[in-house]
Amino acid sequence: MSLPENAPASKRAIWHAAQRLFTENGFARTSVREIATEAAIDPALVIRHFGSKEQLFMETMDVDIGAAAFDGPIETLGERFIAFVLDADADIRGIYLALLRASDSTGIWTHLRAAHEEGFVRPFRTRIASSVGDPADPAPADSADADTRARLAAAVVGGLLYSLWVVRDEGLAHLERETLVRRYGALLQAAITG
Template sequence: MSAPRPSTKESIRAAAERLFPVHGYVGTSVRDIASEAGVDPALVIRHFGSKEELFLETMQLDAELHPLLDGPLDELGEHFIEYMLDTGDRVRGVYLALIRASESDGVVPRLREMHDTAFVLPLQSRLDGPDAELRARLAAAVVGGLLYALWVVQDEHLLATDQAEIVTRYGALVQAVIAPAPTATP
């Protein structure tokens, strides 16, 4: 007995998840997705509304990041950096696809929303103090900087550096920005 065939919508979603990370938002057409899924291009629009909506629905990392943000706060920096460096091609591909798509006007506001939903707000909810939002945003910027250097720029020196050293040093940076600022004593 053969396995059940995925629905048309799931076939389209799977095709988009394969193509967007490889070819980017601009380099992947609705026709490409439909061809990969074995469906008529009109079905892509019927099920997802637009290429932009399909992109934003499939290029998300929320599920992968939430368990990381639930661990002990005093170990979050190293734990998060280690996870990002050990992650498979999917997370790297999604990150690169999102970076490339940031040139598309309609995608930018949704990217900002996804950034907040996937990382900033869950981390902010765990932090105390009046500057919790700032610290969560700084942590996102620190992590994003490392991923940019490794995956976009492909900094050869960083790529050749022992991963444990990067985890220790960069984890300390993340930890430093999420820690509350020391209170001034009069």
């Protein structure tokens, strides 16, 4: 989520400070006072503008994959999506890691689950379901199958993010980009097309 262009300067300053601090330090190690200091505002304004530290975290740690990542022919979506993930900017990586580190908090866990549903499962489901009747899709999906395939696809992507960004699997990190895109893309494609 991004702020509206007409948001007050103090709210924009809080949002940017919080996004940076949460990404660098995590949810638990970032205080409202630190955010206010970074934003050069009174700490009371943080609560006035965002309601709570948790709400501010959820608003600033929102990953927007974008519809373009799911566009194109269904039969090559796996490789294209893995290439997109590998090319993701540091902001997406930082937000993903901040969300993961904060996932033991009930409110944050709920947000993380919703982000998974809205950012990965729903767009994959929509894309898979839209391929029904597409001669390029060898296994057209009914709605239950589209949901299963979307959840499997999201899990495949999540596994890659975890391996690369959390445990920093050196074996994967040292593969040539094209090899990783091709081989991991084939795993994702198998989930997408069944």
